Amino acid sequence: MNKRFTLAILIAGSMCAGFFSACKKESKAGGTTTTTTSGTATSDEDSLKYLMYNTMQVSYVDGGRSTTTSLPTYYWYSNVPTLNPLSSTYANADSLLERMKEYAVGTGSTVLDRYSFLDRTGSLSSSLQDGVSGSLKKVAATSGDYGMEVTYVYADASMSTTYLYVLYVDKNSPAGQAGLQRGDRITAINGDTNISYDGTSGSNYTKVINALYNSTSVTLKVNKVGTSSTTATYSLATTTYNINPVLFDTTYTINGAKVGYFVFYTFTSTYTSKGVASNTKTVLDALFSRFKSEGITNLIVDLRYNGGGSVTTAEYLDSAIAPASAAGKTMYYYLYNDKLTANLDQVGLEASVNFPASMGGLALDNVFFITSGNTASASEMTLNNLKPYMNVQLVGTTTYGKPCGFITFTLSDHDSTGKEQYLADLYAINFATENANHTGGYYSGISPTDSAADYIDAPWGSLTQDENLYNIKYYLTNGSYPANTGGRLAAGSNSGVLRVSKAPLNTKKFSGMVDYRLGKKLK
Known part of the structure; x- marks a missing residue:
């Protein structure tokens, strides 16, 4: 569809951006430069490019139409020079976004933003927030998945x-x-x-x-x-189906003590977009109720394939796992860009989140997390938040490295008849987190306490065939991990050649750390 926009497009969505022929960007040092961008939007893709750029680099206020307020949302906005989003240099919004990400650099000019992306179907929001896999905001070739x-x-x-x-x-x-x-x-x-x-x-x-x-x-x-x-x-x-994020769970008796174990593959939200308890909350409530009644004193959370998801689910797990002594104390801190930080009260954002006054009731000696290079974002946040308050052990391999997250912005335009047209959900990094000890910034991942390999022929929950579980059992029995990282293989239970050495094929599955609550609070 071909449309021509010369002044402004009215945008609707959970949060919005606007389209103007000029934008104003303030530098990190506080100076102001005003650049008039040339060109006009002649397609939905042009609109998406401008709306995305404006939301990230200029301001989200008044649907992006404000010319007097400077509230960019991108965490690294001050690193990005003023760009013309309508330039033919950028074939589409995705190529513009990739260019912007190149400026998000850290020590040694390392590019930190490996994460920001556009979801053009809305499937991620449906799966993470409402727990329904494959549900699309926008009609596409496929609906649903094989799971x-x-x-x-x-x-x-x-x-x-x-x-x-x-x-x-x-x-x-x-x-x-x-x-x-x-x-x-x-x-x-x-x-x-x-x-x-x-x-x-x-x-x-x-x-x-x-x-x-x-x-x-x-x-x-x-x-x-x-x-x-x-x-x-x-x-x-x-x-489409209601996601069950728990792939497997059981309780062991190891060295005379009860040990809970569950495999968690996605942080689908505990509450839906309508504010009702999700299937994820129902599943987790039942699981932790059983662990509590069984009197577990150690817990193993298997996050080896968990790419993250909703922040509220990370908070649920931390509150269920942490000791009673953490009640009311800081769970984690938010870090925003300088413009949002200077205006937290104005924009309605939180500076930190505390543990609830009433905790989950578990009294754990240790919590073990099984991790890999596929353990990312909300998964890393969950284990990092617990470190100031209890003995946290990581077994497996180094995590992915994503200490930052998203506030979803839904970008839409209107056609000549006034009909709203969904363009995409924007997931561009808006914040980072640190635990109560101000530990964060793990862009290179979090190293395990003990290294262990992942073998595809090891069934879920096998203490003899899964090297991760074998090593944890060894620790709980002997007070230390096996001297060699091939403990399971030394036991003679497997030839060891079927080692998982590649990431899951579905790269679209990565879901990050998404804070839908902040999106609702933004004014």
Whole structure:
């Protein structure tokens, strides 16, 4: 659709931006420069470029129409020079955003913003805030998903052969309901057995991505976990479903004490956009109620595939896990850009969040987090917030490194008839967090207390086959971790070649640290 805008577009959404022929940007030092941008918006994409830029770099006030208030929302706005978002240099809003991110640099000119992005379907907001997977704000080719993640795994010690495996499956999803599970090896997709890894730009890789994440139906042939001879065929169709973020849970008795364990794969919000308790809250309430009644004195939270999500769910977990002595004390601090920080009361933002007066009731000696390079954002925030108040142990590998988060801005325009048109949800870094000891800034990730490998053929919860759990059991039994990082392999339970060495294929799954509450508070 072709439209021409010369002055202003009325924008609607959860928070908005406006379109003007000129913008004003103040430097970090406080000086002011005014630049008149040339060009006019001739398409929805032009509108999106300008609205995104204005929201990040100029001001969100009055739908972005204010010319007297300077309240940019981007955390690193002062690093970005004045740009013309309508320049033909930027083919689309995504390329403009990538250019802006290049200016978010830290020590040694390291680019810190690996995170900001545009969601053009609204699916992330639906899944994170309302707990419904695959629900779209904007009509697209697909709706819903299969509810599983897959990855390539090296199948021999020489790392010359790769197999495609199911990494995890949501219980409520089409894949979960059909019976697919962690450790199933996919041997054919739609009858095609040529699915070995050939690089992220390879034809096989592209074929797998399209079949599993960009289609509405698929047929998979698999070798079932734990056997090379049992095969099964699954025909799946995408659908929307209520996300169950807990993949597995159990309670062990180790060295005479009760130990709770659960696998948590996404921080879907505990309350929906309508303010009602979500399925995530129902699941977590039941889980922690059981842990409390069983009298656990140690807890293992498995976040090895958890890319984060809603801040309120991180707060729920911290409040459920932390000791009673943390009640009413600081859980974490927010850090904003200088303009927002100087006007917190005016804009309605919080400087910090405290633990509630009433805690979860657990009395834990230790909390263990199983981590990997896929453990990000709200996951890292959760464990970091607990460190000032209790013994926090990390087992696995170094986390992703994302101590910062988003306030969602929904960008829309109107056509010539006045009909609102959804363009995208903007996720650009708006804040960082620090724990009560002012510890944060872990852009290179958080190192584990003990290193352990992840093996795809290790079932959820196995104390003998999962090296992470083996090492934690060893610690609880002996007071220290195994001297070697191959403790599970030394026990002779597995050959060890099926080590998870690549990230989940669905790069769109990354969901960051999103604070929907702040979005509602912004004035």
